[in-house]
Amino acid sequence: MIEINGLSFLYNDSKEPALNNINLSIGESEFVGVAGPTGAGKSTLTLCLNGVIPHFLQGDFYGEVKVDGKDTVENSCAKLAYSVGSVFQDPEAQIVSTSVEDEIAFGLENLNIPRVEIAARIKESLQMTGISELRHYSTSQLSGGQKQRVAIASAIALRPKILVLDEPTSELDPKGSLDIFNTLKKLNEEYNITIVVVEQKIQLLSEYCSRLVIMEKGNVLIDGATRSVLANQDILQKIGVSSPPVTRLAQMLKKAGLYQGEFPINVEEAYLMVSKVLSEKRR
Numbered sequence: 001m002i003e004i005n006g007l008s009f010l011y012n013d014s015k016e017p018a019l020n021n022i023n024l025s026i027g028e029s030e031f032v033g034v035a036g037p038t039g040a041g042k043s044t045l046t047l048c049l050n051g052v053i054p055h056f057l058q059g060d061f062y063g064e065v066k067v068d069g070k071d072t073v074e075n076s077c078a079k080l081a082y083s084v085g086s087v088f089q090d091p092e093a094q095i096v097s098t099s100v101e102d103e104i105a106f107g108l109e110n111l112n113i114p115r116v117e118i119a120a121r122i123k124e125s126l127q128m129t130g131i132s133e134l135r136h137y138s139t140s141q142l143s144g145g146q147k148q149r150v151a152i153a154s155a156i157a158l159r160p161k162i163l164v165l166d167e168p169t170s171e172l173d174p175k176g177s178l179d180i181f182n183t184l185k186k187l188n189e190e191y192n193i194t195i196v197v198v199e200q201k202i203q204l205l206s207e208y209c210s211r212l213v214i215m216e217k218g219n220v221l222i223d224g225a226t227r228s229v230l231a232n233q234d235i236l237q238k239i240g241v242s243s244p245p246v247t248r249l250a251q252m253l254k255k256a257g258l259y260q261g262e263f264p265i266n267v268e269e270a271y272l273m274v275s276k277v278l279s280e281k282r283r
Contacts, residue, residue, distance in 0.1 A: 001162055001194045002026040002049065006063035008218075009044060009053060018044040020218040022063070026196065028161075031188045033205035033226070034198045036215035037240040042198045043089075045215070046166045049196065050086045051077040068161050081107070085155030089167040091147035094154075100126075100134045100142070104154045111158065125157040128191065129183050145176030149183060156187065163187065165197040169204065177201060181208045203244040206230060206265040214241060231263050246270035253277060 007022040018041045026032055034042050047053045051072045054061040065072040068083035088094050097103040104125055108118045126132040129149045134142065142150065148168050155163060165184070169177035181204050187193045199205050205212060205226070212229040214222040216239045222229050230236075230247045237243070243251075246264045250273060253259035258277050264270040 001028050001030075001068055002196070003066040004048075004063070005065075007048060007065055008060075008062040009048065010060040011057070012059050014059075017218050018059075019048070022218075022220055024213065024220065024223070026194060029188065029192045029194055030211060031184070031195045031209050032197070032211045032213060033209035034196065034213045034215065035200065035202055035205060035241055036221070039217070040215040041218040042215055043166050044218075046086070046164050046196070046198055048072065049162070049164050050084045051075065051080040052086075078111070081111070081158055081160070083160055084162045084164060085152075085158055085160035087148070087151045087155055087163070087165040087168055089170050091144070091151040094151055095139050095147060098138055098140070100131075100137050100139060100150050100153075103139055103150055104157050107154055107158055121157045121159070125153040128156060128187060129153040130186075143176070144171045145179055148172065148176075148180055152180075152183060152187075156191075156193070160193070162194045162196065165195070167198050167200060169199065169201060177204060184208065202242055206244045206247070214239075227263055227265055230265060246273075249274075 002024065004022050004024040007019055008017050009019040010017045034045065036042055044053065047057060048065050049067055054073060055077055067080060070080060070083060072080060095103055097106055101122060104122045105118050108121060126135055129152050131146065131149050131153060134146060139147065139150065168180050172180065184195050184197065185208055188195050209226055211224065212226050213220060214229060222232055222235065230243060233243055233251045246267060249270060250259060250263045259273060261273065264273050
C-alpha cells in the first residue's frame with residue numbers, strides 16, 4: 001500500500017534535512033506505529049504520504065513515494081485523497097463546518113460525490129467510528145475525543161485504503177486515548193484499512209500496533225515487529241523514546257538474571273511474566 005524509496009526532504013528555511021534517505025514498505029491492512037524524539041521527522045513523513053509535501057509545502061524533495069500505486073508527485077492531493085485519509089494532531093485545525101453531519105459531508109461534496117451516496121457514507125462512517133448519536137450535534141459542543149473521532153469519520157467517509165494520523169491523542173486523557181485506538185483497531189481489523197499512526201504514547205503503540213518504526217534525525221533507526229523493536233531498550237533510551245513500563249520491568253528482571261523470556265508488550269503478558277518469576281523463586 002505504501003512504497004517509499006530513497007525519500008529525502010529539506011524545508012526551504014532549514015539547513016538540515018527533515019527526512020534523510022527513507023526506505024519503507026507497508027503492506028495492506030498493516031497497523032504501523034511511528035515514534036521518535038521531537039524533530040525526528042515523523043510529521044514530515046506523514047505529510048509526504050498524503051501529498052501535502054511536495055504540493056503545498058515547498059522544499060527540496062528527492063526519491064519516490066507511492067500510495068496505493070499512485071506517485072505522490074504525479075498525483076494531486078485531491079486524487080490521493082481517494083486512497084489516503086489524513087487526521088492531524090489538532091482536530092480544530094481540520095474541522096471547518098458547524099455541524100458533525102456537514103463536516104463529514106464537506107470532503108465528499110468537494111469530490112462531487114452524488115447526494116444520495118453522501119448520505120449513505122455519512123451514516124456508514126459514523127457507525128464505523130461509533131459516534132452515530134453525534135450526527136446532528138454542533139461541532140462546538142464536542143469534547144476533544146469526540147472531535148478527533150469526527151475527524152476520523154470525515155477521513156474514512158472518503159473510503160480510503162490508508163489512514164494516516166499524526167499524534168491523534170496528544171490532547172486527550174487516558175480514556176479518550178484508548179477510545180481513539182480502539183476505533184483504529186476496529187477500522188483495521190473489520191474494514192482492512194491500513195493504519196499509520198504517529199504517537200508519543202509508546203504504551204498505546206505497543207498494545208495496538210503490530211509493527212513499529214522508530215525515527216531519529218530524519219532517519220529510520222529501527223523498523224520491525226513491535227516486540228522485537230521494544231527489545232532494543234538501550235537504543236530507545238539513548239534517543240529519548242520512553243519504553244512501556246512492562247517492558248522496562250522485563251529488562252530489570254533480565255539484568256537481575258530472573259527472567260529470560262520474551263519482552264511483554266501489555267499488562268496481561270507482564271502478569272504472566274511476574275507470576276512465572278515468583279513461581280520459580282518459590283521453588
